[in-house]
Structure formats: C-alpha cells, structure tokens
Amino acid sequence: MTVNLPTPAASFNIGTRGSPLALAQAHETRSRLMAAFDLPQEAFKICVIKVTGDQILDKPLREIDGKGLFTREIEEALLDHNIDIAVHSTKDMPVEQPGGLILDTFLPREDVRDAFVSLKYKSLAALPDGAVVGTSSTRRRAQLAARYPKLQVVEFRGNVQTRLKKLADGVADATFLATAGLRRLNMDDVPYAPISPDDMLPAIAQGAIGIERRIADDRAAEMLAAIHDAETGHRLAAERAFLGGLDGSCETPIGGLAEIDGETLFLRGEILRPDGSLVLTDQLRVPVGEGAAAGAAMAARLLSKAGTDFFDA
Numbered sequence: 024m025t026v027n028l029p030t031p032a033a034s035f036n037i038g039t040r041g042s043p044l045a046l047a048q049a050h051e052t053r054s055r056l057m058a059a060f061d062l063p064q065e066a067f068k069i070c071v072i073k074v075t076g077d078q079i080l081d082k083p084l085r086e087i088d089g090k091g092l093f094t095r096e097i098e099e100a101l102l103d104h105n106i107d108i109a110v111h112s113t114k115d116m117p118v119e120q121p122g123g124l125i126l127d128t129f130l131p132r133e134d135v136r137d138a139f140v141s142l143k144y145k146s147l148a149a150l151p152d153g154a155v156v157g158t159s160s161t162r163r164r165a166q167l168a169a170r171y172p173k174l175q176v177v178e179f180r181g182n183v184q185t186r187l188k189k190l191a192d193g194v195a196d197a198t199f200l201a202t203a204g205l206r207r208l209n210m211d212d213v214p215y216a217p218i219s220p221d222d223m224l225p226a227i228a229q230g231a232i233g234i235e236r237r238i239a240d241d242r243a244a245e246m247l248a249a250i251h252d253a254e255t256g257h258r259l260a261a262e263r264a265f266l267g268g269l270d271g272s273c274e275t276p277i278g279g280l281a282e283i284d285g286e287t288l289f290l291r292g293e294i295l296r297p298d299g300s301l302v303l304t305d306q307l308r309v310p311v312g313e314g315a316a317a318g319a320a321m322a323a324r325l326l327s328k329a330g331t332d333f334f335d336a
C-alpha cells in the first residue's frame with residue numbers, strides 16, 4: 024500500500040475515553056492496525072480524553088443536556104489535529120457527526136445481544152414478580168415494562184464496573200449489560216446470560232466499535248480502510264438509517280438489528296412508549312446493499328403508525 028505510514032517519530036494518535044471498556048476498544052483498534060500494516064506498537068499512541076459525561080455520575084443522562092456529553096471533547100481533539108482517529112462504541116454515537124468529521128469505519132461486530140446479569144437468578148424468565156432490576160437505558164426499561172410488567176425497575180447509572188458493584192451491594196436483583204462489553208472486558212467471572220433478540224431487541228449498533236476521523240485526512244482514511252469490516256458496515260448502515268429516520272438518540276426507546284444471510288439483509292425494528300404501554304415492530308428483507316434505504320423506509324412506516332407524541336408518554 025502507498026499510504027504514508029506513521030513512524031515512531033510521527034506517531035498515529037488514537038483518541039478514546041478512559042473507561043476500561045473504551046480502553047479495551049482502543050487497544051483492539053491498535054492491534055488491528057498493527058497487524059494490517061505490520062507496525063510496532065510504538066507507531067501508535069493511545070490518547071485518553073476526559074469527557075463531561077464521565078464526570079457526572081449521580082444523574083440519569085436524560086436529565087442532563089445529553090447531547091455530545093461523551094463525544095464533544097474527543098471530536099474537538101480530532102478537529103484540532105491532536106488525535107488522528109477516535110474509537111467509539113457506535114451505539115453511543117449520534118447518526119450525524121460534526122462538520123469535517125466522518126464515522127464510517129466499523130470493526131467486526133461482537134455479540135449484539137443484551138445480557139441478563141444476576142448473582143441470584145439464572146435468567147430473565149426466572150425472576151419472581153416484584154424482583155428489582157437496575158437499568159438506566161430507556162429502551163431496556165420500556166421493553167421490560169412491556170414484557171415483564173411485574174418487575175420493579177430502578178435507575179442504575181455508571182460504567183460496567185460500577186453497575187456490577189451495585190449488584191454485589193444488593194441494590195438490585197439483576198441488571199442488564201451488553202454482552203459485547205462483558206466479553207471485551209473478559210468478565211468471565213460475572214454470571215450472565217445473553218438474551219435472544221426475539222425477547223429483547225438490542226440497541227442500534229450494539230456490539231460495534233466505530234472509528235471516527237477527519238474527512239480530509241487521506242492517511243487516516245487509508246489506514247482505516249484496511250481494518251473496516253464490510254458486513255458490519257452494511258448492518259450499521261441499515262440500523263443507523265432507521266435511527267436517523269426516527270430522529271432518535273441513545274435516549275429514545277428504540278431497538279433495531281440488521282443481520283445478513285447470504286445476499287439478504289434482514290432488518291428488525293421496534294419503537295416503544297417509554298412506559299412500555301405500546302410497542303410497534305416492523306421487519307424487512309432487502310438486498311445487502313440496500314440497508315440504508317430499508318432503515319429509512321422502516322422508520323417512516325413506524326412513525327406513521329405512531330403518530331405524534333409517541334415518545335412523550
């Protein structure tokens with residue numbers, strides 16, 4: 024390849040948040056770049072960037088002006104050329120990036136499923152009526168209210184480690200985490216059971232590491248092209264078009280999942296009233312390259328069924 028490779032003297036800076044999961048994802052990205060270009064670790068620098076969202080731990084995110092809380096400082100570092108790429112959990116990212124930036128590189132996707140995590144019970148179905156579950160996700164809260172109305176849901180913020188500590192302290196009988204996060208953190212000692220997407224449709228882009236860069240940076244574009252996973256790209260194009268069409272964010276009760284079987288992309292989508300009193304679902308099968316159009320079409324279809332104020336309930 025004719026890309027102007029970084030040398031230890033001119034290192035390639037990888038920006039990330041400082042949480043253990045974010046760091047694991049930045050390390051995975053670095054390993055893939057090292058392998059793709061046969062470069063030593065010293066060719067890359069992992070730059071930890073403090074973001075506002077990590078410093079406010081006492082409130083549900085939807086009560087703060089959530090926009091850009093986890094990304095603003097990182098995107099500023101990209102625009103200032105302090106970093107060359109930024110590694111994200113795509114599920115936490117808005118569908119559109121600030122001017123000059125693009126998020127179009129996705130690593131091979133991890134397990135997409137939500138995980139039921141409990142020190143006392145083996146599965147969601149095994150929870151008795153009245154059991155207390157902790158989550159801060161509006162999607163998981165609405166899905167639980169719709170399908171398991173006898174559970175009590177309490178607010179559970181914080182990173183994976185914080186939530187597990189709350190479980191150990193008995194604040195709740197169970198919680199939910201993305202299986203991908205548990206696996207990336209090698210949390211083999213945590214008792215968890217993945218939940219079928221038929222029972223809990225995951226968040227848009229769950230399990231997918233996404234990498235952002237400056238649009239005009241040809242070197243970063245060529246580096247990232249070498250580690251991009253096309254299949255994951257097609258799946259996320261569909262899911263993110265669905266999310267974009269709904270004008271949703273990670274704080275709206277929306278589930279969606281695209282899967283590929285041969286030449287066919289299978290997209291499922293779901294929107295919920297926050298209290299779980301209404302769930303609207305849809306699904307489409309289209310050729311793999313037409314996921315974005317399918318996502319947009321599905322969003323329009325569901326919105327016309329939902330009418331106005333659907334998400335306000």
Ligand SMILES: NCc1[nH]cc(CCC(=O)O)c1CC(=O)O
Pocket residue numbers: 112113114115199200201202203204228229230231232
């Ligand atoms: N909202 C936090 C967040 N963002 C990404 C992941 C997990 C990893 C992923 O889905 O890629 C998590 C934790 C969780 O939901 O348990």
